[in-house]
Amino acid sequence: MTGQTWLWTSPPPTPAPVGVGQLLRAYRQAHGLTQQQLADQLGFDQSYVSKVESGRRAIHDISTLRHIARHLDLAPEDVGLAPGTLADRRRDAARDVFAEQAAASQRSWRVTRDTLNRNRIKLAKAAAGLYPDTYRLFSGLLARPGWIWPRPLDIDEVGLRWADDVPEPVLTGGEPQTDGARPLIADGGPYVRYQRYTRAMRDLDRPTLFENRLSFRLLDIAGASATPGTVAGPGPGAWARDDSGGRPMLSFGHTTYFDAVDVCETVAHETAAAMMSGGLAWSSLPFRRHVGDPFDLSSRPVLPSINTLTVRADRDSASFLLHRRSAGSVATAGGVYHVIPAGVFQPSGITPGHHRADFDLWRNIMRELSEELLGNTEHDGNSSTPIDYEADEPFRAFDEARRDGRARVYSFGVGIDALTLFAEILTVVVIDADTFDSLFAEMVHSNAEGSVVAAGPHRTVAEGIPFTYNTMRRLVDSEPLAPAAAACLELAWRHRELLLPGLRLRAAS
Numbered sequence: 001m002t003g004q005t006w007l008w009t010s011p012p013p014t015p016a017p018v019g020v021g022q023l024l025r026a027y028r029q030a031h032g033l034t035q036q037q038l039a040d041q042l043g044f045d046q047s048y049v050s051k052v053e054s055g056r057r058a059i060h061d062i063s064t065l066r067h068i069a070r071h072l073d074l075a076p077e078d079v080g081l082a083p084g085t086l087a088d089r090r091r092d093a094a095r096d097v098f099a100e101q102a103a104a105s106q107r108s109w110r111v112t113r114d115t116l117n118r119n120r121i122k123l124a125k126a127a128a129g130l131y132p133d134t135y136r137l138f139s140g141l142l143a144r145p146g147w148i149w150p151r152p153l154d155i156d157e158v159g160l161r162w163a164d165d166v167p168e169p170v171l172t173g174g175e176p177q178t179d180g181a182r183p184l185i186a187d188g189g190p191y192v193r194y195q196r197y198t199r200a201m202r203d204l205d206r207p208t209l210f211e212n213r214l215s216f217r218l219l220d221i222a223g224a225s226a227t228p229g230t231v232a233g234p235g236p237g238a239w240a241r242d243d244s245g246g247r248p249m250l251s252f253g254h255t256t257y258f259d260a261v262d263v264c265e266t267v268a269h270e271t272a273a274a275m276m277s278g279g280l281a282w283s284s285l286p287f288r289r290h291v292g293d294p295f296d297l298s299s300r301p302v303l304p305s306i307n308t309l310t311v312r313a314d315r316d317s318a319s320f321l322l323h324r325r326s327a328g329s330v331a332t333a334g335g336v337y338h339v340i341p342a343g344v345f346q347p348s349g350i351t352p353g354h355h356r357a358d359f360d361l362w363r364n365i366m367r368e369l370s371e372e373l374l375g376n377t378e379h380d381g382n383s384s385t386p387i388d389y390e391a392d393e394p395f396r397a398f399d400e401a402r403r404d405g406r407a408r409v410y411s412f413g414v415g416i417d418a419l420t421l422f423a424e425i426l427t428v429v430v431i432d433a434d435t436f437d438s439l440f441a442e443m444v445h446s447n448a449e450g451s452v453v454a455a456g457p458h459r460t461v462a463e464g465i466p467f468t469y470n471t472m473r474r475l476v477d478s479e480p481l482a483p484a485a486a487a488c489l490e491l492a493w494r495h496r497e498l499l500l501p502g503l504r505l506r507a508a509s
Helices: 019-031 035-042 046-054 062-071 086-094 096-118 120-128 176-181 197-204 257-276 286-291 352-358 361-372 395-403 433-439 469-478 483-494
Strands: 148-154 159-163 214-223 238-241 248-256 305-313 318-320 322-325 337-339 342-344 407-417 423-432 450-452
Touching: 019 035, 019 046, 019 062, 035 046, 035 062, 046 096, 062 096, 096 120, 096 197, 096 257, 120 257, 176 257, 176 286, 197 257, 214 257, 248 257, 248 407, 257 286, 305 337, 305 361, 305 433, 305 483, 337 483, 342 361, 352 361, 361 395, 361 407, 361 423, 395 407, 395 433, 407 483, 423 433, 423 483, 469 483
Parallel strands: 159 248, 305 423
Antiparallel strands: 148 407, 159 238, 214 248, 305 318, 305 342, 322 337, 322 450, 407 423
């Protein structure tokens, strides 16, 4: 890195320390302690103390609050707990052994979780090395032969099939092999663990965006077999949205967001713990061994994310958008650069009308464009009225631009994140410069998931990052770029003549 600014996001406001954080800071200052010294006294990680003091991390767990009060010789009410009676204190003392074990387990879990969020790209690349070369696609991404199309396909060339009668996945994230990733519960009795990883996240490291929603579960990736031009209604068996034969076909059923996170983040957590203990080896990854084939979409709940590289195409140049995702806001892929928009494939509501209208890749991309680039309210499943994509803005304008050829949407294929085993649908939207400037005239600098990246402090986010070979290589090779984002960039460059006809983009400079 040189002294020249490379990527830049506007700094978020620093929250004022509140509650226990304010107490820890006051205690530390009164006793002349550094954050590291206070962390050592409490048995915490220094970064955890820093987050609590600044208000970026709240403590809701009663056992942790009791632990702080006990080790700092404070009264329970000082840390927000009700004052206990003598009988309560005696009862607490009798449970001290179990409480200490639980608190230590939870502290270890939080340290590992922090390590995971700080090192996701490094861990993804290392995890990819566990699998044969044949399946390694790009930086930290795996793909089965045939899962990446030979050329980018118009998004409508990818068929979607729905299946009603689908066996439940065998893997849930609650297996004995996941014990190392599920901490002890303080008030659950001796040696009782959280049943699911998401329950631990809720109590110990809850991101801002953390809601369980009905979602589309990826079941299979295959060639199309339905009769061209048919669209059958939902019912026994399957229904498909398919109007051309011989193209890729993605099959789906139902799952929930937490079902997928329980498996994916458990695999990732286990990987981080193994790396902290000396390095990755199959012997130290019991749950990953139990999962087995990463391309077996039937054994675990596979919720795909749709990752879209947004390209602004001018007459003689092109640029793309980049997102810095906040680890404190999102449950997965936090602390990394990512393409924008990116979001899991799910309906905007729970009614059959929502499902039918939203079982569509392009409509999912449009909703994410609306939310992440324009800052519009997320379609979070709470509305009982389906979106009218033909009349509601900005969807009407997005659709019109696509029909007129001013916006082109392509699919590259599907990969698997080597760290989390999350499925990644890889796409790109190419928008003519004047149309882009009109559609995104009110583009936001930040959203609920993080900040949009500019090419420097004096550049606007709407200008994007120059789409050049050197930029692409620098991002993929040197920056914490999500594996799915790296794949989108590499594939877009590989197929730049198809995506950006008429532009002379050199392979290198």
